[in-house]
Amino acid sequence: MGIRFNEVSYGYSSFAQGLYTAIKDINLEITEKNEFIALVGHTGSGKSTLAKHMNALIFPTSGTLEIFGHTITNKRNKKIKYNDIRKKVGLVFQFPEYQLFEETVEKDIMFGPMNFQITKEEAKKLAKQSLKLVGLDDSYLSRNPYNLSGGEKKRVSIAGILAMDPDILVLDEPTSGLDPAGKRILMDLFKNINETTGKTIIIITHDMDLVYQYFNRVLVMNDGHLMFDGKTEALFQKEDVTDYHLDYPNTIKVLKYLNQELNLNMNVFQKTTAEALAEIKRAVKL
Amino acid sequence: MSYIEIKNLTFSYNEKTNVLEDVNLEINKGEWIAVLGHNGSGKSTLAKTLVGLLEPQKGEISIDGLIMNDEFAYEIRKKIGIVFQNPDNQFVGVTVRDDIAFGMENLCVPREEMLEKIGFYAEKVNMLKFLDSEPANLSGGQKQRVAIAGILAMQSDIIIFDEATSMLDPFSREELIKYIKTLHQDGLTIIMITHDINEALLADRILVMNKGKVYAFEDTEEIMKKKSIFTDSHLELPVSLDLANALTETQEYKEIREKLWEYALMK
Numbered sequence: 001m002g003i004r005f006n007e008v009s010y011g012y013s014s015f016a017q018g019l020y021t022a023i024k025d026i027n028l029e030i031t032e033k034n035e036f037i038a039l040v041g042h043t044g045s046g047k048s049t050l051a052k053h054m055n056a057l058i059f060p061t062s063g064t065l066e067i068f069g070h071t072i073t074n075k076r077n078k079k080i081k082y083n084d085i086r087k088k089v090g091l092v093f094q095f096p097e098y099q100l101f102e103e104t105v106e107k108d109i110m111f112g113p114m115n116f117q118i119t120k121e122e123a124k125k126l127a128k129q130s131l132k133l134v135g136l137d138d139s140y141l142s143r144n145p146y147n148l149s150g151g152e153k154k155r156v157s158i159a160g161i162l163a164m165d166p167d168i169l170v171l172d173e174p175t176s177g178l179d180p181a182g183k184r185i186l187m188d189l190f191k192n193i194n195e196t197t198g199k200t201i202i203i204i205t206h207d208m209d210l211v212y213q214y215f216n217r218v219l220v221m222n223d224g225h226l227m228f229d230g231k232t233e234a235l236f237q238k239e240d241v242t243d244y245h246l247d248y249p250n251t252i253k254v255l256k257y258l259n260q261e262l263n264l265n266m267n268v269f270q271k272t273t274a275e276a277l278a279e280i281k282r283a284v285k286l
Numbered sequence: 287m288s289y290i291e292i293k294n295l296t297f298s299y300n301e302k303t304n305v306l307e308d309v310n311l312e313i314n315k316g317e318w319i320a321v322l323g324h325n326g327s328g329k330s331t332l333a334k335t336l337v338g339l340l341e342p343q344k345g346e347i348s349i350d351g352l353i354m355n356d357e358f359a360y361e362i363r364k365k366i367g368i369v370f371q372n373p374d375n376q377f378v379g380v381t382v383r384d385d386i387a388f389g390m391e392n393l394c395v396p397r398e399e400m401l402e403k404i405g406f407y408a409e410k411v412n413m414l415k416f417l418d419s420e421p422a423n424l425s426g427g428q429k430q431r432v433a434i435a436g437i438l439a440m441q442s443d444i445i446i447f448d449e450a451t452s453m454l455d456p457f458s459r460e461e462l463i464k465y466i467k468t469l470h471q472d473g474l475t476i477i478m479i480t481h482d483i484n485e486a487l488l489a490d491r492i493l494v495m496n497k498g499k500v501y502a503f504e505d506t507e508e509i510m511k512k513k514s515i516f517t518d519s520h521l522e523l524p525v526s527l528d529l530a531n532a533l534t535e536t537q538e539y540k541e542i543r544e545k546l547w548e549y550a551l552m553k
Contacts, residue, residue, distance in 0.1 A: 041455075042455045042456075042458075043425050043457075043458060094453075095372075149325055149326050150326070151325055176452055176453060177371065177449065177452055177453075177481075178325060179323075179324045179325045179481050179520065179521070180521060181324065181520040181521075181522075182324075182325055206455050206456055208456075209525075245455070245456070247456045250484075250524065250526075251525055254525050254526045254529065254549060257545070257549050258545055258546070261545050262541060262542065262545060273525055277529055280529065280533065280539075284538055284539060
């Protein structure tokens with residue numbers, strides 16, 4: 001059992017808005033192995049608040065949260081070693097590259113694991129391994145993180161979390177700010193880590209094309225509620241996705257337009273351009 | 287003479303590799319330009335040299351006939367505003383009202399006039415209700431609109447959007463795009479740096495940057511027919527045009543190709 005939300009709600013209080021409930025009555029189960037999950041929703045829908053619960057960075061206002069056997073409630077429990085939870089569930093914030101601070105890539109990646117009582121040698125070994133996982137070779141170890149490109153910085157910061165060897169990895173919009181090629185490289189990398197190590201990966205994103213092409217399971221947040229938890233295909237087959245302030249993937253939108261304009265009867269649920277192309281050709285042949 | 291002229295512009299941060307190399311561009315008043323390019327292609331550096339935040343090693347920039355140098359930089363900066371990617375990085379005021387006032391304060395606009403303008407431009411970007419709101423209570427899209435109001439209040443007529451939509455959710459993004467369209471209709475010159483090809487399609491012309499150089503600068507419709515420009519520059523065409531280009535130019539696909547183009551260029 002990885003993470004389970006039981007009727008979890010979380011409220012912020014602020015002078016301006018009074019009590020504001022960011023997430024409401026969330027019930028959700030995430031297994032600790034082999035899951036690849038997209039978490040979507042408009043800004044302010046509660047996605048980030050949901051993610052912050054996953055490694056007990058914040059505690060539920062009401063309801064309970066189970067993370068690897070520890071039960072989290074709204075009170076801090078002295079018996080729980082929160083550090084253990086944070087080692088099991090790694091959280092990567094948006095624009096993690098702003099958090100790089102050491103003078104070499106190696107030191108930066110070692111920083112995390114060194115907090116968990118291991119030797120310097122072990123940490124160095126972990127740094128090397130996790131750098132390889134994110135697709136960078138050893139020559140990067142001695143480089144200054146500030147002189148790397150945006151995409152490289154992102155990968156180094158992700159390696160820093162991987163070095164702590166979490167079972168579950170939660171990433172908040174890891175591909176934002178990258179060009180299309182950089183996006184795909186990073187997504188392929190996550191998929192690869194997921195498949196080779198079996199780590200469960202949860203990714204917050206706004207990019208419906210990526211959601212459709214890469215993920216099996218998708219969680220949709222809207223106004224603090226978990227509106228959908230299921231297969232990606234099933235989500236986009238729904239007629240009312242826009243009610244959740246979501247868009248359809250581009251392949252679906254384009255094929256729908258062709259169907260409507262040319263009175264065709266194509267199956268619009270094609271994930272890639274190649275599949276869409278095959279469907280167009282099939283329809284024309286008929 | 288064009289409204290914005292860039293001649294032989296070369297810029298480097300470390301004097302070893304040029305981030306911009308011999309860039310030559312002419313942009314007309316009221317045009318909407320989209321700038322595409324891979325990460326590190328020099329897009330943002332170009333924007334920063336245009337607003338005078340970075341000084342090029344070689345070359346010349348002139349805007350509305352004024353050459354960017356110590357004498358005119360101040361004048362030029364009034365004409366041109368920039369909206370950055372991260373809305374939190376440019377919100378300097380304690381409230382929306384303060385933030386819109388910031389630019390005008392630097393220009394020593396008299397108080398009465400300033401108050402009037404704050405109201406006028408806050409209304410224009412649909413933020414009048416939020417004048418007393420703090421940034422913490424605003425969404426990313428709202429903060430971006432406040433930044434625009436601040437620029438408009440300085441009477442700037444060129445706005446650069448440096449990936450201004452990339453941190454917004456699709457809904458706020460669409461809202462901002464709608465707003466940029468009205469700015470364009472009002473006659474402002476728009477330079478929009480983006481990774482989103484669907485956004486770029488809205489522009490009159492598209493500039494493709496590749497390794498610090500101008501790789502192509504053509505009318506939107508023309509450039510979209512040239513797939514190699516995009517593949518060479520590690521960029522992707524929109525799904526609709528990828529499909530249109532992949533369908534052979536035979537009669538059986540003619541109608542579909544036309545509809546795919548129509549879809550891509552819908553504004």
